[in-house]
Amino acid sequence: MLRLSLGAKFTLGTIVAISLAFMYIPLFLVVINSFSAARISSWPITSFSTIWWEKAFVSEPIRAALLNSVIVGLGATTIALVLGTLVAFALQRYTFFGKQSVNLLVVLPIALPGIVTGVALNNTYNRVLEPIGIEVGYFGMIIAHGTFCIVMVFNNVLARLRRINPSIEEASRDLGATPMQTFRLVTFPQFRSAFVAGAILAFALSFDEVVVTIFTAPPGVDTLPLWIMNQMARPNEASLVNVVATVVILASFIPVWVSQRLARGADERE
């Protein structure tokens, strides 16, 4: 155990408290502003009202944007799950020339500025694909999101694969399971929690993405962040954003809780 003096523990505790305040005060302001009567977030709040909640719940554009965000998030997550897992397996199970570069390649889409990624893909969709008759449309956005989400699944799955006891797969083959059966019955259940954790992170990343989306969203399609952007440009109902954000924060307890559970379950078994 690390032995810390009371003073050290106190200092650490203070840093933690300040960090948490730093993280949660802005969120608190968002939540409280969703009950403000003002059109636009402010501090202090002069009069309270639930008008924005009422408006938000009947707002068709919000519903549509939310639906789009979910669809894109799910699509991107699916792509990331497939590709991320494949690469994780390749890197964990094999040694080969260029392994480092593959690794770099997976990290690159998240590491490069979103605007570069967005514009590059937009450029390809419009200047290369469209002229040859390929209309990516809605999928353009999903492809873009999927590309930078790969790293999330890849990281989680790779970290878990490294910790899987290799003799467990051998034990399975030893007991007569074919490679496919082994994957289904032994390997997959072993990294399932990392798979889900990666999926949750990928979804979060996609759900929140603005810059790439600006450049890859098709006409008439708003994701939630794009909708929020638009509210900024037309601030007569900007406070709606706070309501949506509050709902998203509350809803996010579900995935956070799920991934905590998964992490704990995996810890226990080790």
Next chain:
Amino acid sequence: TTDSGGNTAGGLSIDVPDVPMLEELGEMESEVNIVAWSGFVEPAWTDEFTAETGCTVNRRVAGTSDEMVQLMRTGDYDVVSASGDASLRLIAGGDVQPINLDLVPNFGDDIVEGMKGQIYDTINGKSYGVPIGRGANILQYNSDVVTEAPTSWDVAWEADSPYAGKIIAYDAPIYIADAAVYLMAHEPDLGITNPYALDQTQLDAAIDLLKQQNDIVSEYWADPAAQITSFAGGTSVLGTSWEILRKLTDDDKFKSVLPEEGSTGWSDAWMISALSESPNCAYAWVDYTSEAEVNGAIATNFGMAPANGAFCETSDEAAAHCDYFNATDEEYFSNVWFWTTPIEQCIDGRTDVTCTNFQQWTDAWLAVKG
């Protein structure tokens, strides 16, 4: 003629790609894709349009004029609500088609005078845009702090401004024109006659002024929401604004003025893509939204002066709106220089110098913020 801000240099002729004009309408297509400013395309009036024409409206909201141009160039969109700083680029790039005004019956005498035949949407005698509305970039101030009502932009530009550190400025290369407007009044020696026709020396002078302002600026705004919160939150007490933004603060302590130097402003117009796959729906849209009620609805929703003056007579509220936004007050707008894309050809009529183009402005703008 320079009486109304000098923008109507109708004699200007520029080489532009020859894009054919639609001669007559045909069958409606099934949908129309529109790039627009936030608030221009809303279900409140698109639903009725769809019901009337069968054209489904797909809206894409753009944040900046640059983004609009870029989006139009993808060819995915049929209609755009272009501002003056985008329209010339779209026309010259061959991205939009000339509009056959015969096919837009609602474009009639009711269109306010100041929005007809402007350079930023009419070239070589051809019309490329159907106006939607306009607004001026006014000086807004917090009367709690700025107790003496300003009449000049000097409080926003001069280094010794008593409000140094609390001044908000607009965040775009086109804002160079605001500096030029100020210089036009205060540095007559520079010989600026049109803030969108700056030669290199004039541009340099404007940039110097902007750099001077940068030291006293609290922030630059591009998003209206940011501008409002900047005033409401006390970060800024004075600076560039729009009437609608002042209105949205819901607070009487914020006041505004169109200073004596005049100001820049914007006017938006519908344009139709050269590559439009739904030209009939596009024309239908342009016509539909030029009708007094709809045009007024857009102007009301966004918060600007409508292009169709007839709207102002439709109701008391409409009249109040028009009054608030000076819709029919050509006198007011005569002092407003509407955004125009700067090009090499000096639009103030000078031929002895080359003017700076928008790319140069963009590059120079970077230097302001360093």
Next chain:
Amino acid sequence: MEGRLSQIRPSLSSPHPTERNTMNRRAQLSALLALPMLWLIGIYIFSLVMLLVTAFWVTDPFTSKVKPGFTLRNFEQIIANPAYASTSIRTLGIALAVTVLSILISVPLGIFMAKVASPKLRAILAVAITLPLWAGYLVKILAMRITFTEEGFFNSMLGPLGISGPGFSIVTVILTLTYLWLPYMAVPVYTAIRQLPPNLFDASADLGAGAGFTIRTVVLPLIRPAIIAGSIFTFSLSLGDYIAAKFVGGSTQMIGSIIASNINLNPPIAAAFSLVPIAFVVIYLVSVQRTGALERM
């Protein structure tokens, strides 16, 4: 354990594996990598290259239309205008500051969570540091606006104590970006500290070291890969950001702002200038790759 793993892990690079074996493994490997590589290279890298070649193209100054060609004018322009260089350096500084600040917060946080907090508090904190990840990027930036505006939350709380906030400035940009990307640093650092063998702490204390010395000489070197992994996120995401600067930066200009303002109007110059952050990121990635941190992200 390490030895055992490396024994089991088949090695394609070894010089004399049996033929059949090699063929088999090659085929399996190709099957695994085909789709991801097709995707990443065929779509992503292809797009990047297509974009980057435009850095050598010209833009019609009037229509701002891009024409293929070959010119170094875009680069000349970037070099000629000192704003590009100063913005690059400022952005690099911001990205590094965000990274350092994230580390400074994450390490004590991780130590507290892993070594001081009770299991229950630890679980709560683990949720607490991941939850803000979900609050929405724009929402968080706007929340920071309300917090740090002149008459905002920060000044109204701390003003009476004589503390006044940084307003909208480069400091606020750094704080906001830290706020946005902190979970990407805090989570791996915490995980790494938790996974340190407790014996090492004992061994260090046994040899006479106090907590501070142990943290400096044992904990920090051992969690370095996690810190580097986290820094890839904090560094690159900050480097490319411009929306934070736009909303809370006052007059702060970043690389992203310049690319964004040029990308529509003058794509070649935007492409040319994107080489700067790309170079920063690639240099950073390649230099940390040596440490093996990429694989541990």
Next chain:
Amino acid sequence: MHASAQQASSESDSLTAPGAVSLTGVSKQFGDFTAVEALNLDVKPGEFLSMLGPSGSGKTTVLRMIAGFENVTSGSIHLSGVDVTEVPPHARQVNTVFQDYALFPHLTIAENVGYGLRVAGVDRTKRRAQVGLALDQVQLSAVADRLPHQLSGGQRQRIALARALILRPQVLLLDEPLGALDKQLREEMQIELKQIQRDVGITFIFVTHDQEEALTLSDRVAVFNKGRIEQVGTAREVYEFPATEFVAQFLGLSNLVPAELSSDGVQSSVRPERVRLRAASSAASAGAISLLGTVSETVYTGPTTRFLVDTEGGVRIIAERANDHHPSAESAFARGDRVRVEWTKDHASRIG
């Protein structure tokens, strides 16, 4: 005296009987490194064969080649007379008990034990019955619904055994299955393992680096060194008559007697317990090698006392005496005493 030579002929006919494992010229290279070199080994059906050797000597590699987890670099492997060199592991009638047990952490004990039946497509009810029987056999029916991490080391070990045995393999491979257990548990498990092997009559190939374990459990012991088998034989053969110096040393304490001291002029080895310790004054026994020396150290080990004797010839001889029923067996000689050490030719083994 080479046990391996003896057996080769006597067994050749049993090689086609089911259960026999036969390795012919099996080598394994890892890159440049030869882990196993031209190895020949025949295991009789129903035999309990131990592979004994130091760490890194190739025991696990051989086991893995038999199971099919590693390809052979050259040579061939037959199971019950059938060439399985190219057969993948899941198609070999061989099961393995792994050193770390390799239980599936996400499956219950019953599911672990039933895994082999499940992949073989045995239906649920049948499976449940067989699993029940298997768990009874290892006396762990009570933990059927737990997860592996909820079991103790000894329990896990038995589950690993049950899981492998349920498929009734021809050959069971065990890679140091007792290595992770503490001494007491280990001894209990040794007895249990031997019992089970007798009951089911399956061929056991058992890897260990504990010589006592190998000697007490196995029918025959194969002693590995550096990828080769140094000797194969019964416990007595390898212990009493080590073929090489390595075998002599590895199977417990051993005195290496230089050629000039032995009767027949070749180097030999003598076990400490075979060395007789007498008062220096006593006469040399006839027919025995007899040396005078001084006790330089005595070590009490519990059941025995060990004497280190520096002989006049300069050779240090270790003698071990049981602390047996003779009164004061352990205190017969003390440090510094002059003693005579003797052994007979029968108890010395020539080593190459």
Next chain:
Amino acid sequence: MHASAQQASSESDSLTAPGAVSLTGVSKQFGDFTAVEALNLDVKPGEFLSMLGPSGSGKTTVLRMIAGFENVTSGSIHLSGVDVTEVPPHARQVNTVFQDYALFPHLTIAENVGYGLRVAGVDRTKRRAQVGLALDQVQLSAVADRLPHQLSGGQRQRIALARALILRPQVLLLDEPLGALDKQLREEMQIELKQIQRDVGITFIFVTHDQEEALTLSDRVAVFNKGRIEQVGTAREVYEFPATEFVAQFLGLSNLVPAELSSDGVQSSVRPERVRLRAASSAASAGAISLLGTVSETVYTGPTTRFLVDTEGGVRIIAERANDHHPSAESAFARGDRVRVEWTKDHASRIG
């Protein structure tokens, strides 16, 4: 016969000498669970004391309390007469060799060994010299610049030792330092360890669960069971005269003789090597306990042969005979033979 009772008086003054460790009424609770219960133990300066016991008996916990890694729940700990119960580990003059060595993976061998000096602020040149000496002592100067993972188990073990010894602690604590090594290496290291302890003269407290290791290495052995010390004494005391059934069983094979069979009517234990095996026809020896029985099993273990005898009284007696210099020592009796087993009172230990 209780060694702890004997020593208590003779040591009281040596307990303030440097290196003495004294635990008084030390208990440790983990939640509801009592890992160590009211334990008293006095270790003499310069002594080699082994703590022997099954897994979970509290050995490590006691060691960790001495080192200061765990707080005591009650009781006190003195080092060289000074109460250190509340002193943090880094301020105790005690060093530890951890079971898994706990080498710092990111530091070279030389840096690992020099870590304690670095903490103490010893300057670089001085440090280098001392590290050089310490590495020489464990004969590993050659690997000074490697990282721990590049060493073999035995090498790592020696580095852990060097790292702990370089600070010249009064007491060295060793938690199963040989547990992870293979048999041969383990025996080499045992010799080396004993050698080093003699050379440096430091008090060693050595945890193991291998009885032979405990018996051969230590001056005294403390036998742990369920958080208590069952017996403390020299190797001979605990092996020959176990105080409890547990000690008897844990220190090797042992026959438990029910009260009705022993001469004095109390339960006792007899080691198998103390049991004399004779032909059934021979007469019972005078003064000995003598039983008739049948050999039910013989096990060849190498140095000895073990005979399981089912006596007429229904008690199974294990007898062990060294395969010694007598010709055919190991084949004297075979399975099924009728035999007489005998032992004398001297070799039986009363157990409570």
